[in-house]
Amino acid sequence: MDPSLTAEQDGMRRALRQLLHDRCGPTALRAALDTPAGHDPGLWAALAGQLGLPGLALPEAYGGIGCPVTDLALSCEETGRALAPSPLLATTVLAAPLVLALGTGAQRAALLPRLASGALTATLAVPGAALATALGLTRRNGGDWAGGGRAGGVQARRVAGTWRLYGEAAQVLDGHSADLLLVAAHTGGYARSRVRLFLVPGDTPGLTRVRQTALDATRPLGRVQLRDTRAELLGEEEAGAAGAVGSARGVLAALASVGEGAAAVLACEAVGAAGRALELTVEHVGRREQFGRTIGSFQAVQHRLADVYVQVQAARSAAYYAAWAVGEPPEGEGEHPVGEGAVEVSRRAPGAAPVPVPGPALTRTVESPEPVAGPALAAALEALRTAAAEAIQLHGGMGFTWEHDAHLYFKRAAGDALLFGPAHRLRAHAAERAGLFAPAPAPAGVSP
Structure with missing residues (x-):
């Protein structure tokens, strides 16, 4: 891994930072x-x-640019630094990769160019507060999070040859404003319950959406209610073998794969916010005077900010490595042009099913040796929470006021921990996937 940025990446970051400075100030x-x-x-x-x-x-x-996930993660570090509210996370990080992985040729051709241009916004709608579970970040996404075939969640059934959705999904990122919803729903009833994804345009009859009050206002959330709502299945109507595109197993594997990329992007975004919170604090303690000297000259304050700096830099290193690991194939492997007889290499979590790419190309999936995105996100969320808490503390009384930006960074840390964490669950699931705490074998002659 080369930790240095390319000239293109550095130029993109500088241009994005300038744009956000001009268009997204306090x-x-x-x-x-x-x-x-x-x-x-x-x-x-x-x-x-x-x-x-x-x-x-x-x-x-x-219609895209074709850059790796690493470039998107570096860009999101800048949007996180400014706490820029936009459909970027829901549309580009969550919805678009799912359409690319699971959609039919017609669906991809109709949706992806509009998503790439920004003309169409989209989001992933899952029932309840189950987004982290659906993405496989905090536990195995076996499908129970979507209702498990029982009451609750979102159910899908065939009525007169069309799919109809019934149920509710709360705390959906941009759920109140997205042009297109990718709704996770259960099909097959209780006996043959399985999770599928459905496309629901925002103006579909029977769809009711309302913005919810969120802890972090920079991360808008909506509640989605579906009452006999017509929907289009994402992928082929009749799936082939288990693990094939559009099948229940393929949907869960695609969600887990998208979750790895989303965790890496979110880690970089949180690191950007943590770095900015630290900058604001250092600027303040360099100006604020107490007892005839700036409070930044006191050794106790310096020690506290030094600890924050070390934590932020460690989290940044972990986030960069996660973005690189998710976006690059393993050493010795390469991506061949997609075409007749071509092979596309993708990374996935250990034990996850392969996600075939529709079309004439074959797919070879290479297992990642260890889950890196979840622990990186955990480190970034903790660094952001620490940096924001110290910002509030060292700003004194003004740090608690609505007019100051410090509380926005603290709410981002708390809100992201609720949506995608918390940190201890991210680490516990990563340890489980890596087999770090596998039970020790019983001694010879002793039954387990």
């Missing part, structure tokens, strides 16, 4: 949060039109 940020959508459409248009962020990690064949 005043503009608060004004965007008060809008019905919870974000500034003008900023989203600039991110898409000037920098092409929505299509950064999508193939060129579908």
